[in-house]
Amino acid sequence: MVTIVSRPSINIPSSPYNIVSRYVAAYNPVVYTFNFTDVPDAAYSLRIRVFEFGSNTLLADMNVRPIRVGNLRVDLSRYVRSYLESTYTPDFAGRINDSEEKSVLRFYITYQEQFIDGSTGALVNDVTNYINASLSAKQLGDHYGQNMRDYTPFVKDGFFSKFLTKFETPVKWNGWAFTISFIYGEEIIGQEIKRIENYLNINKSFLSDSETQLDRSKANKINWLKISDNVSESIKFIDVKLRTGVAVGESYVYQGYVQDGYVEVR
Amino acid sequence: MEEIEDYCGSPTYVEYNRSFEGGLYKSYKYFFASRSVSVFDSGFPGGVLFTIPDGTIIDVYQNSPQQIYRRVVVGSAVLHQNVFNAFGTKRLIKVQSSGTTPDGILKVWIFNRQTKLVEYTEYPTPIPCHPGYSITSDTVLLASCEGYTRNTYYHDGNGGITIQSVPNSTLCGYVVPAENIDITVIQRVRIEHCEPINPIMLAWKNSLGGWDSWLFSAKQIFSIDTETKGFVGVPIWDIESAEETQKEVGKSKQASCKLGADNLTVQEKIGIEEVLSSNIVYQLFKDGSKRRVSVNKGSYISIDNSSTLQSIEFEIQLPDYYTLSN
Numbered sequence: 001m002v003t004i005v006s007r008p009s010i011n012i013p014s015s016p017y018n019i020v021s022r023y024v025a026a027y028n029p030v031v032y033t034f035n036f037t038d039v040p041d042a043a044y045s046l047r048i049r050v051f052e053f054g055s056n057t058l059l060a061d062m063n064v065r066p067i068r069v070g071n072l073r074v075d076l077s078r079y080v081r082s083y084l085e086s087t088y089t090p091d092f093a094g095r096i097n098d099s100e101e102k103s104v105l106r107f108y109i110t111y112q113e114q115f116i117d118g119s120t121g122a123l124v125n126d127v128t129n130y131i132n133a134s135l136s137a138k139q140l141g142d143h144y145g146q147n148m149r150d151y152t153p154f155v156k157d158g159f160f161s162k163f164l165t166k167f168e169t170p171v172k173w174n175g176w177a178f179t180i181s182f183i184y185g186e187e188i189i190g191q192e193i194k195r196i197e198n199y200l201n202i203n204k205s206f207l208s209d210s211e212t213q214l215d216r217s218k219a220n221k222i223n224w225l226k227i228s229d230n231v232s233e234s235i236k237f238i239d240v241k242l243r244t245g246v247a248v249g250e251s252y253v254y255q256g257y258v259q260d261g262y263v264e265v266r
Numbered sequence: 267m268e269e270i271e272d273y274c275g276s277p278t279y280v281e282y283n284r285s286f287e288g289g290l291y292k293s294y295k296y297f298f299a300s301r302s303v304s305v306f307d308s309g310f311p312g313g314v315l316f317t318i319p320d321g322t323i324i325d326v327y328q329n330s331p332q333q334i335y336r337r338v339v340v341g342s343a344v345l346h347q348n349v350f351n352a353f354g355t356k357r358l359i360k361v362q363s364s365g366t367t368p369d370g371i372l373k374v375w376i377f378n379r380q381t382k383l384v385e386y387t388e389y390p391t392p393i394p395c396h397p398g399y400s401i402t403s404d405t406v407l408l409a410s411c412e413g414y415t416r417n418t419y420y421h422d423g424n425g426g427i428t429i430q431s432v433p434n435s436t437l438c439g440y441v442v443p444a445e446n447i448d449i450t451v452i453q454r455v456r457i458e459h460c461e462p463i464n465p466i467m468l469a470w471k472n473s474l475g476g477w478d479s480w481l482f483s484a485k486q487i488f489s490i491d492t493e494t495k496g497f498v499g500v501p502i503w504d505i506e507s508a509e510e511t512q513k514e515v516g517k518s519k520q521a522s523c524k525l526g527a528d529n530l531t532v533q534e535k536i537g538i539e540e541v542l543s544s545n546i547v548y549q550l551f552k553d554g555s556k557r558r559v560s561v562n563k564g565s566y567i568s569i570d571n572s573s574t575l576q577s578i579e580f581e582i583q584l585p586d587y588y589t590l591s592n
Contacts, residue, residue: 056427056429125383136473137473160448160450162451163450165472166537166540167533168534169456171457178479180453187434190440222476235457236456239455240452241448242449242450244443244444245446
């Protein structure tokens with residue numbers, strides 16, 4: 001018998017609701033740990049298939065052979081990262097944020113025992129524990145390891161996600177395009193999200209602020225966020241953050257949802 | 267088996283047995299709508315006598331509420347097999363026959379609510395006449411809460427499944443947070459109103475998956491490297507008029523540019539050094555255009571100007587020029 005002991009996602013007990021951080025860096029190990037309570041013979045194996053979440057497209061199909069009872073770790077990163085790519089193509093026509101189309105792969109696995117006589121065990125579908133693999137790499141010693149927990153926005157008192165920049169204080173030259181990246185995760189799509197900018201002078205004193213709504217259709221990807229350009233000479237710093245707006249209801253549907261034109265025939 | 271068109275009575279029935287019994291010619295027909303058999307007697311032969319093999323499955327249907335049956339031919343009778351007794355476990359979503367007599371196939375798609383997968387089975391049948399069945403794509407096969415995410419499963423029309431997944435669903439007990447909750451840290455951005463001399467803007471993909479940028483100063487605008495692609499000999503027929511003994515096949519031309527940045531804090535230098543390890547680097551122009559560049563290996567120099575401010579230099583390789591070469 002085989003069960004999943006751990007997944008790349010992490011559960012964070014919280015109140016009023018638990019958080020599941022599903023974003024993981026695809027250029028680090030993307031590890032599932034299986035526990036085998038029985039290995040009947042040398043030909044026994046576990047068939048693991050990787051599917052794209054939503055479209056259910058098969059991405060990878062593999063067999064792994066445990067050599068003894070206990071835990072077996074399977075790293076899916078090389079399969080997952082081959083579906084990711086990056087180009088610099090932000091389009092801010094009519095909006096202040098845009099998404100990198102192939103920056104995140106949402107996937108899930110199924111697994112099934114294979115026996116020497118050709119029979120198989122029950123097929124287990126792990127679709128409800130899907131993972132979002134992002135085009136990222138974290139470093140040794142980073143908090144939460146390869147999980148992008150610190151960079152994934154959640155609505156939780158006292159928790160604030162970070163932007164995807166390696167600069168402590170990025171610099172923007174007036175008149176030149178400038179963006180800052182963030183993960184527009186599914187955890188915040190139930191509400192409008194706003195960019196808040198506070199404009200500060202050379203003494204870092206507050207001058208004014210602005211509030212602009214983001215384009216929700218760009219969710220579930222890594223986003224470019226545009227920072228206001230051509231600001232006055234008196235503005236020497238801009239403090240940027242994201243904030244929730246009004247709830248927008250449960251209205252979003254994955255691509256590939258119900259097709260038209262199918263009727264019951266008798 | 268000889269093909270006879272009367273086997274299939276349009277989509278309403280299939281004739282599965284034709285025999286001579288008790289002095290009469292009998293035609294056994296299974297009607298799909300009523301799932302029943304009718305026997306027609308005749309005093310005269312109406313075509314070739316035949317019987318399809320025992321065990322042939324000619325129909326699969328779902329009986330309300332949640333049980334799936336197969337119709338199996340045994341001799342002149344059609345028996346039903348109760349395939350699934352588990353209430354609510356499985357749902358028939360599509361049935362289709364294909365092929366031609368006697369090499370037909372009955373295709374059956376069943377959604378398993380436990381595994382959340384579609385089980386597909388093919389049954390060989392010498393008479394592929396099933397009218398076909400496909401549940402509408404707005405029929406909910408399964409709706410479940412996984413934590414606060416509500417997953418609803420639908421038939422996609424092709425024997426597959428489409429999932430509508432709504433995270434943070436109030437139907438699963440999620441409480442919508444209040445408005446005006448900050449969800450990110452405050453990211454401070456410094457604004458520079460003066461450009462360096464000979465500015466060149468680079469943007470690069472950093473290891474976190476985001477994009478960083480910096481406006482560098484070009485220390486040396488361009489250096490051009492050219493390389494010949496070789497020579498070929500030229501036949502000489504008249505020494506007096508000949509102009510050359512060989513031709514150059516072509517030349518390649520690459521350009522590089524030395525960039526620098528001065529008066530950097532330690533943190534700024536750390537941020538900029540990511541460009542050295544990024545394999546996705548662009549030069550951005552003020553008009554919005556861009557081109558892909560790469561950082562030359564081994565070209566990086568770091569200069570400590572003081573205990574707190576530093577300078578760096580490195581070279582970027584620009585895209586190759588097109589030349590009049592093959």
